[in-house]
Amino acid sequence: MIRAAGLRKAYRQAEREVRVLEGLDLQIQHGEFVAIMGNSGAGKSTLLQLLGCLDAPDGGEYWLDDREVSQLGPDMLAEVRNRSIGFVFQSAHFIDYLDLVDNVALPAEYGPPADIDQHRARAIELLQRVGLGHRLDHRPSELSGGERQRAAVARALFARPRLILADEPTGNLDEDNTRQLVELLNDLHRDGITILLVTHDPEVAQVADRCYRLRGGRLEDLAA
Amino acid sequence: MNRWRARLRSALQVWRHHRVQAVLAVLGVVAGVSGLVTVVAIGEGARREFNEAIGLMGGGTLVVRSSGAALPMERVSAVRRILGPDLNQVVPVASAQTSAQSSSARVSGVRIVETARDYQAAQRLDVYDGRFLSWYDQENDSRVCVLGWELGRQLFPRGGAVGQQIRLGERIFTVVGWLAPLERPDIDMGALELPELDQVVYVPLAANGLASARVSLDELILRFDDEADMIRASGAVQRILEFDAEGTTFEYVVPVEMLRQKYHLQTVVGFLLMGTTVVMLVVGGIGIMNTMLMTVLRRRPEIGLRMAFGARRRDIIEQFVTESGLVALLGGVVGLVVGAVIAQLVGWQLGWPVAIGFTAGLAGLLAALAVGVLAGAYPAIQAAAVQPIKTLNHG
Numbered sequence: 242m243i244r245a246a247g248l249r250k251a252y253r254q255a256e257r258e259v260r261v262l263e264g265l266d267l268q269i270q271h272g273e274f275v276a277i278m279g280n281s282g283a284g285k286s287t288l289l290q291l292l293g294c295l296d297a298p299d300g301g302e303y304w305l306d307d308r309e310v311s312q313l314g315p316d317m318l319a320e321v322r323n324r325s326i327g328f329v330f331q332s333a334h335f336i337d338y339l340d341l342v343d344n345v346a347l348p349a350e351y352g353p354p355a356d357i358d359q360h361r362a363r364a365i366e367l368l369q370r371v372g373l374g375h376r377l378d379h380r381p382s383e384l385s386g387g388e389r390q391r392a393a394v395a396r397a398l399f400a401r402p403r404l405i406l407a408d409e410p411t412g413n414l415d416e417d418n419t420r421q422l423v424e425l426l427n428d429l430h431r432d433g434i435t436i437l438l439v440t441h442d443p444e445v446a447q448v449a450d451r452c453y454r455l456r457g458g459r460l461e462d463l464a465a
Numbered sequence: 466m467n468r469w470r471a472r473l474r475s476a477l478q479v480w481r482h483h484r485v486q487a488v489l490a491v492l493g494v495v496a497g498v499s500g501l502v503t504v505v506a507i508g509e510g511a512r513r514e515f516n517e518a519i520g521l522m523g524g525g526t527l528v529v530r531s532s533g534a535a536l537p538m539e540r541v542s543a544v545r546r547i548l549g550p551d552l553n554q555v556v557p558v559a560s561a562q563t564s565a566q567s568s569s570a571r572v573s574g575v576r577i578v579e580t581a582r583d584y585q586a587a588q589r590l591d592v593y594d595g596r597f598l599s600w601y602d603q604e605n606d607s608r609v610c611v612l613g614w615e616l617g618r619q620l621f622p623r624g625g626a627v628g629q630q631i632r633l634g635e636r637i638f639t640v641v642g643w644l645a646p647l648e649r650p651d652i653d654m655g656a657l658e659l660p661e662l663d664q665v666v667y668v669p670l671a672a673n674g675l676a677s678a679r680v681s682l683d684e685l686i687l688r689f690d691d692e693a694d695m696i697r698a699s700g701a702v703q704r705i706l707e708f709d710a711e712g713t714t715f716e717y718v719v720p721v722e723m724l725r726q727k728y729h730l731q732t733v734v735g736f737l738l739m740g741t742t743v744v745m746l747v748v749g750g751i752g753i754m755n756t757m758l759m760t761v762l763r764r765r766p767e768i769g770l771r772m773a774f775g776a777r778r779r780d781i782i783e784q785f786v787t788e789s790g791l792v793a794l795l796g797g798v799v800g801l802v803v804g805a806v807i808a809q810l811v812g813w814q815l816g817w818p819v820a821i822g823f824t825a826g827l828a829g830l831l832a833a834l835a836v837g838v839l840a841g842a843y844p845a846i847q848a849a850a851v852q853p854i855k856t857l858n859h860g
Contacts, residue, residue, distance in 0.1 A: 290854040316777050330773075330857045334766045338482035339475075350475070351775035354467035396774075408857075459694060464836025 242404065242435050243269040247301035249458075250287050252345030255440060262285045263458030264301065269434055269437065272402070274430040276446035278463070279455035285439045286408065288455060292437065293406050294318040306403070317340045323351045324429065325390035333389040335381030341368065341392060342377055348400040367395035371425060387418030394425055398434075407438045411445050421446055468780075469787075472593070476788040480795075483577035483760075490756035491796025493749025494836055498800025498829040499807055500742035504735050505825035510818035511731035518724050525553070525689035526587075527699060528718040529706060532683070536706070536713065541685060543705050551689060551698055554583045557670055560686040563634040565666060567620040575616060577633060579670045587686050593617075595627035595642035602641075602669040613665040631666075638668060692721055731817060746832055750840040757789050757844035761851075769853035778849040785845035786838055795835020797830045804829060820831035 248265040251258050255414040261284040269275050279285045291303060294310055303311040310321055335344045345364035349355065349377040364422075368374060371391040376384060384392060390410055397405050409425065411419040423445055430436055438449060446452045480487040529536070538557070545555050558580045564573040578584070585597040593614065602609050610633065617626045617640075626643045687702065689695040699717065707715055761768070768781055776784075805821045812819035 250494060286854050293773065295853050319772070319775050319780075322773060328773045328857075332766075332857065334770050334857055336767050336770070338478045343478075347771070348774040350471050351771075351777075400775075401507075439806075446490040 242271045242273070243267060243437070244304040244391060245292070245301065248288075248291060248298045248303060249300040250284075250296075250298050251289060253302050262291070262298070262456060265455075265459050267292075267460055270435045272430070272435055273451065274426070274436045274438070274449045276440060276449035276452045277455055278440060278443065278446055278452065283455045284458060285455055289406055289437075291406050294321045294327060307344045317320045319351070323348055324400055325402050325404060327388070327400065327402040329397050329405065329407040331412040333386075333393040333413075335389065335392070337380065337382060339381075340377075340383070340430060341379050341381060341384070344381055345396045345399055347396060352400055353423055354452060363385055364395070364399060368392065369412070370398075371395045385418075386413055387415075387421060390414060390418065390422055391425060394422070394429075398429070401458065402434075404435045404437065407436065409440055410438070411440065411442060419445065466792065467537070468783075471503065472784055472787040473791065474561065475784060476791045480792055486756055486760070487792050490753050491749070491792055493745060493800070494750040494793050494796035495749075495800040495803060495835050497742055497746035497749045497836070498559040498833050499540040499804035500745050500799045501832055502801055502804025502821065502825045502829045503808045503811060504738045504742055505828050506804070506819040506821045507731060507817060508735040508736075509820040509822060509824060511728050511735070513725055513820050515728040515803070516817040519721060524692035524716045524721045525695040526720050527687045527695050527702065528720065529685040529687065530683065530716040530718065531685075531817050532716070533713045536683065537710075540706050540710075544685075544687070544702055546835040547705060548698055548701060551694055552687060553690060554587055554686070555687040556581055556583045556587045556686040556688075558584065558686065559670065560683065565616065565620060567626075567629060568759050569613055569622065570620050571617065572616065572619050573634075578665050578667050580667060581670055582669070584686070589690055591645040593643045595640070597642050597644075598667055598669050607669060608636065608638045610638040610639040610667065611644060611667040612640055614646040614665075615642050615664045616666055617643045618807060619744035633668070634755075682759075694763065695719070746836050749793075751790050751837040753793055753837060753840040754844060757785060757841050758847065760788075761785065761844045761848040764848075768848050768851040769856035771852040772851070773857065781844040781851075785848050786841045789841025789844070790834055790837040791841070793833045794830065795831025796837075800833065801826055801829050 245265060245267040249260075249265075250262040251260045253259075265288065277285060277288070287296075289392075291298050292336050294305070294313075295318075298311055301311065302309060305321065306325060308321075310318065313321065322429075334345070335341075342364045345367055346360040349360040349363075349408075365374075365377060368377060371394055373388060373392055373395070376388065376392075381389060382391070393410070394405075397407075405426075410426075411422055414422060416442050419442070425449055426436055426438065436449075438445070440446050452463040454463055455461075496571050540557060541557050545552065558578060560576055560578045563575055563577055565570060565575040566572075580598070581603055582598050582600055584590075585592075589595065592611075595611070597611055601607070610631065612620065612626055620631060621629065622625065626640050630637050631640060632638075685706075687695075687698075691700060703715070703717065707713075768776075770782075771781065794798070804825070806820055808819045808825075811817065
């Protein structure tokens with residue numbers, strides 16, 4: 242599903258080049274649940290940005306679903322993000338002027354043309370699946386932290402992606418909500434969706450099939 | 466199509482959610498568009514008035530007025546004889562004030578116009594009942610008269626004026642015609658004094674003895690084919706009329722020229738107002754741009770989110786330009802209504818004709834849309850430059 246080889250990425254910061262990723266290799270099979278841990282500033286967000294096709298690497302190869310996405314132009318990358326990847330972020334951002342259903346259906350706005358009612362039906366089905374069937378008419382600001390994060394998962398699933406990239410999804414949650422969210426991710430994993438989870442929390446990372454630590458711009462397999 | 470519908474829907478939702486911001490953003494546009502609509506309405510009104518008036522009287526009309534000693538009738542015959550085929554019509558007019566009395570009413574301060582058959586064509590008068598003056602009336606010194614609409618109503622409140630007799634001053638006249646009310650716009654045609662035509666009684670020039678000396682006139686209307694003919698002939702007219710006419714002062718009035726001057730004045734005022742309007746629209750654009758820049762700053766996480774879920778840079782630019790265009794267009798609609806009201810007030814206060822038509826409305830809306838799209842372009846480009854992950858992790 243994912244094959245990254247020799248990924249490199251550097252930024253310029255006040256006349257100085259900061260090398261974030263230095264020849265990073267990663268392979269993830271279809272349906273795997275992989276966790277990546279790392280200290281702040283280790284480059285987790287940069288890695289997710291590259292794997293999520295939000296930025297292009299300075300060097301190396303990145304293959305997603307047998308397609309070398311590191312060679313694609315910005316418009317094609319946007320299409321890949323829309324169809325193949327679902328994001329869940331630490332701060333579950335929503336659009337304040339849309340109701341919850343429209344927020345979940347957001348990917349539809351950039352996807353293939355279809356009927357608005359079909360989109361809303363799909364969004365409602367997903368919200369029911371994550372236990373938010375009773376919150377359909379609410380504004381995102383009316384939800385609790387845990388509910389917002391579950392709604393974010395529903396949104397990530399909207400376009401039926403085969404890969405979910407979750408960036409510290411439990412970072413702002415209490416113990417109960419963390420447990421619920423981890424169970425939800427496990428359910429998705431059981432349904433065959435590939436999950437790449439970036440987290441600080443070793444307990445959360447434990448549910449994954451494999452776990453890596455990002456250090457010095459490369460990944461270390463924690464099982465090894 | 467689907468994509469633009471989604472953009473529009475989203476833009477509507479944004480502004481519905483941020484109504485106060487929307488109102489503040491478009492105040493300048495409302496002012497600018499209302500100014501624009503007013504200016505165009507005044508300009509269009511002036512143009513229409515000019516064209517209507519030209520159509521009404523023809524461009525080749527020359528009015529000669531005399532004061533001091535009256536204009537001798539034989540000079541009119543000389544003008545007709547010398548200019549011959551170049552001249553379409555010569556309408557002599559003499560007028561005076563008197564009182565009019567019918568069997569049921571008396572009206573004082575009535576204007577008697579002594580004139581000839583051609584006066585009807587020269588002034589485009591419509592007859593409501595009966596007929597206008599004829600050659601026969603003039604040649605035979607008939608004691609007949611034709612009433613203006615308003616005077617007819619005053620003298621014969623129950624109608625049936627034609628065939629009745631009225632007393633004008635000391636003499637009795639038979640009413641042979643009653644003119645229809647003037648349906649033309651109330652336009653000032655200079656010497657022709659149109660607004661008064663409803664309150665006039667017309668009698669044959671030869672049948673009077675009421676207004677002045679029998680063979681003297683105080684106004685002469687000369688009609689040529691067009692303005693060029695009139696200008697060519699005006700020198701000859703002047704020489705014929707003024708030859709050995711000491712004690713008489715002549716005034717030559719060219720209604721088309723008076724109209725043109727008035728039209729030019731309105732056009733100049735329109736241009737000056739247009740300058741102010743453009744400034745207002747620019748200020749309106751700056752207002753929208755300011756709001757949009759703040760919006761982009763506040764909505765960085767939203768932009769990042771949209772990009773993460775498949776929005777291209779182009780999609781983001783389109784979205785923000787749609788938002789600014791839409792809010793400006795809504796401002797334009799409000800400006801249209803405000804402008805229409807202002808134009809009416811200006812027309813009413815200054816007595817200027819205004820025409821709020823399709824042109825004024827379309828110009829206003831297009832200007833608003835253009836301002837909105839231009840003002841939204843830079844903020845939209847800023848929005849498209851947002852780095853998604855940064856805004857989403859720390860926003």
